[in-house]
Amino acid sequence: MTYTIGEMAKLLDVAPSTLRYYDKEGLLPFMERTESGIRIFKDSDYGILKIIHCLKATGMQIKDIKEFINLVMQGDESIDARLELFKKRKAELEKQMADLQETMDTVNFKCWYYETAKKAGTTDVPDNMTDDELPEDMRKIRAKLRK
Amino acid sequence: MTYTIGEMAKLLDVAPSTLRYYDKEGLLPFMERTESGIRIFKDSDYGILKIIHCLKATGMQIKDIKEFINLVMQGDESIDARLELFKKRKAELEKQMADLQETMDTVNFKCWYYETAKKAGTTDVPDNMTDDELPEDMRKIRAKLRK
DNA sequence: TATTGACTTAAAGTTAACTTTAACTTCTAT
């Protein structure tokens, strides 16, 4: 099965101009064209584009994704390098998840803070609570917000 | 306790120019100055700047964080609005975490894929595995990468 | 066959969040 740029863009939920941009940046060296110059996307391209999307979601830049695509084009001799790349992406993701969890902890604290303030009608109440008056799981987080 | 812009920047691990930018964008309407015009940061400003950082980490834009700061400046009458804002941030974060988990699932699949390819010396082996030959937790993910 | 929608390119424009620069002033330490 093959697709035009518009059809593939719809499958991936991106703009056609995004795919043209990726092509221009060298992310799609496997692209084929009709005689008249129109891009032909294959089923197998869908998976690669999904991986490009995944790598972007790990925080990788276009120019680095291009390097990965170059490894893919080299074939089996680059298996090791590609494995190492994904292991690094995994480590990076774990850091991002930990960061996001810290952010979530702070947001949860603020939800508790404003719920407490709402009940009391003033932020003075949560502001003036001593450490042992506030929920145990809020103590560490509040401490981080103070200097 | 008070701090200069450079001292506060160091505490927060940001550039002084970032704090000046925030001030210019209206994120720090509570800023005080010396007679000669030098910004004076207080201990209480640290917490607000930490919250600004937290809101940024949830994906909020500077102009929307400014709106939040405006709510803070309004005092107790905006408690409800602020609670709702943090509830929305929490929902947004939950979506981000789910997205990040999907990305992690894909990265884990690719790690398995290249480990399998490495053992075999070729990506043909994982490529040609039937669904029941691959680890159960990899099946759904591989299916998503195919069209 | 003619219209219309989708394709093509190169080049310019957009956006957000800073960062840098230049020209200047103020504070700290010897």
Added chain:
DNA sequence: ATAGAAGTTAAAGTTAACTTTAAGTCAATA
């Protein structure tokens, strides 16, 4: 008292990842 570090502003520059525009070609349908 003076050097140098750090503060000030306004304005311009940076960066990444697209998006838009303009001018044109191609493909499908009535």
